Amino acid sequence: MASIEIRPIADGLTFGSRVTGLDRNALADEDIRTQLNDLFIDRGVIVFEGMEATSAMQMELSQVFGPLKDHPVDNVDRADRDHLMGVIELSTQAYPCVVEIDGKPLVTWQPWHFDHAYNDELNRAGVLRSLKIAAEDGQTGFADGIQIYNDMDPAIRDKAEGLHLLYNLDLRYTEQKFGLPKNFRQIRPHDKDFIAMAKTLPRSIHPVIWTRDTGEKVFHMTPYGCQGIEGSEKSEDFQLLQEIWDEAMRVVKPYRHSWKLTDMVIWDNWRVLHEACGCNPNEERVMHRTTIKGDYGLGRFEQKPELAGAG
DSSP: OOOOEEEESSTTOSSOEEEEOOOHHHHTOHHHHHHHHHHHHHHSEEEEOSOOOSHHHHHHHHTTSSOBOOOSSTTSOBSOTTTSTTOEEEESTTOOOEEEETTEEEESOEEEEOTTTTSSSOOSEEEEEEEEOOSSBOOEEEEEHHHHHHHSOHHHHHHHTTOEEEEOSOOOGGGOOSOOOTTEEEEEOOSSOHHHHHTTSOOEEEESEEEOTTSOEEEOOOSTTEEEETTTOOTTHHHHHHHHHHHHHHHOOOEEEOOOTTOEEEEETTTEEEEEOOBOTTSOOEEEEEEEOOOOSOOEESSOGGGTTOO
């Protein structure tokens, strides 16, 4: 019978596990597959170490947790549209935006977020692996929404209860209303036309706090693409959102993963926020990501897609 080794992702964290010993034989074992799904629900993030470093293995691992889903934005770079269904490529060469944080220039930096906030459906999970690793930096951060909720000041947490936020695809940092690092500036902008992309979908709506089937409450918001509070949209709303976000960042206990070529990482997109920590703009870094289909059922569009733009 196949067996795997499971241990905590890091000391002192209430989420995340590391798994070693997972090969194709183990992946074919139904008991192992059940064990991995139970672990994923319980821990939210799994780092698989010592994996076969191929796209085929990434896709096979991903499908343990559900069917693959293609990315909802067509102009996001695909690894191979003909042969690698749903595998997108994230690289420094295809991501020209450069920011500076605390005086350090970074490429491929993205703030804490959950994937596809601009969509009505939230994919179940993502799986990442690294093909080219930057010599310095290039980590990926993960933060547990359950831990954030539990540790927040109840007075501020109460302000977040019942709020639903508006999101769209306008991901320009120059338009981000709150939540950027204090010592932040943009050196070189994105090359994507986010205004045009935002017009392809109506705005989405997602709750700041939601409750899992297992009973835990989850803090789940991002400043990235946030357009305000549903039903309000006052300029002072962003002061409230900044207060809530600052409190979340005060208590957050993140895990930041330093990559090896034989690593694969899955995270729960309904529970876990993640960030791309960025790397030196002169370094090359390439990642492949698969997306697991699913939906938590709490998001919606402001209006039906077929009505968007109707006069």
